[in-house]
Amino acid sequence: MKHRRMPKRKVAMAGGAVVALVAAGVTFQSANASDNTEQFAAKPLSAVAAGNLASTLSKDLGADSAGTYYDAEAKSLVVNVVDEAAAQIVRKAGGKARIVENTLAELKTARQTLTTKATIPGTSWSVNPVTNTVVVTADRTVKGAQWTKLSQVVKALGGKAELKKSAGEFKPLIAGGDAIHSGGGRCSLGFNVVKGGEPHFITAGHCGKAGSEWSDSAGGAPIGTMVDSQFPGNDFSIVKYSDSTEHPSEVDLYNGSSQPITKAGEATVGMKVQRSGSTTQVHDGEVTGLDATVNYGNGDIVEGLIQTTVCAEPGDSGGSLFAGDTAIGLTSGGSGDCSAGGETFFQPVPEALAAFGAEIG
Structure with missing residues (x-):
């Protein structure tokens, strides 16, 4: 959708009020991990194919899996494991095995410790398989006693966590790509979907509440009604179309063309991704963390997000x-901007589809 009525409805963006994300860099550490000589060559894979293999190996390895990420340069899936037996399974499947110090269970325990002892507005944490740690980021509002408390908790976790400081402020982002409007707010359409055989679209949950009406222009006639919205905890909502306008499964690329979307997929650390939004249009970046917990303040804590280097405003x-024809996420929030750079957090699309009983279409 654009800012006017049109014969086709495209996928995208978000809306109405707030700001984008923090720059939390990734430090590549070698102290916690080592690469082993492999008997099997790693298969060249696309990022999406690597994500599928990661899901399969995660089930096969169980507790022996310590996370995965995509090596874009080598086009291979890197799988963290805790012993040589697990490494052999990875190699036979076509992945690159990497024996690391911290298990996923240990990193999960570290996250639980942070939740119990350091639930502070303006913070986020996510597992980074490249560093084999939980990366904790504090925005500019975290200072004084809160910064001291957070630092002490992270320090006590030893090699399981690392602390970073952001110059920005974590906030949900309101407004977006092919603009959608409700009342005085503007958001972005995420992806067109089908639910119960009828056309809908999904967007961020913080954009509005169930029952709100949405238009593709400020003050325009409603094109749909939000039937479900989840925020905080999650950050997704679904709007049912109320008009007969076409709604192809596409993302507006803002260059006169669009990207067809044929399926939804899971993010993988290292995956190259693009974001489309009505304010800053199309930007690209890389997935840096998964299962991120973000505390936007005022009790608004969202879990299970994708962390990226893509800027947003x-x-x-x-x-x-x-990523190509695959729907990955819905823009949630973060800090920074598209001049100086920044990071964003995204609600995974597969989770939203499962919650709503919908599919891409």
Whole structure:
């Protein structure tokens, strides 16, 4: 959708009020991990194919899996494991095995410790398989006693966690790509979907509440009604179309063309992704963390998010995160901007589809 009525409805973006994300860099550490000589060559894989293999190996390895990430340069899936027996399974499947110090269970325990002892507004944490740690980021509002408390908790976790400071402020992003409007707010359409055989679209949950009406222009006639919205905890919502306008499964690329979307997929650390939004249009970046917990303040804590280096600004919320023809996420929030750079957090699309009983279409 654009800012006017049109014969086709495209996928994208988000809306109405707030700001984008923090720059939390990734430090590549070698102290916690080592690569072993492999008997089997790693298969060259696309990022999406690597994500599928990661899901399969995660089930096969169980507790022996310590996370995965995509090596874009080598086009291979790197799988962290805790012993040589597990490494052999990875190699036979076509992945690159890497024996690391911290298990996923240990990193999960570290996250639980952070939740119990350091639930502070303006913080986020996510597992980074490249560093084999939980990366904790504090925005500029975390200072004084809160910063001291957070630092002490992270220090006590030893090699399981690392602390970073952001110059920005974590906020949900309101507004976005092909703009959608409700009342005085503007958000972005994420992806067109089908639920119960009827056309809908998904966007960020913080954009509005169930029962709110949405238009593709400020003050325009409603094109749909939000039937379900989840925020905080999750950050996704679904709107049922109420008009007969076409709604192809596409993302607006803002260059006169669009990207067809044929399926939804899981993010993988190292995956190259693009974001489309009405404020800043199309930008690209890389997935740096998964299962991120973000505390936006005022009790608004969202879990299970994708962390990336893609920039975003107010007006991009709810918009599309995608890799080729695969829907990956919905823009949630973060800090920074598209001049100086920043990071964003995204609600995974597969989770939203499962919650709503919907599919891409």
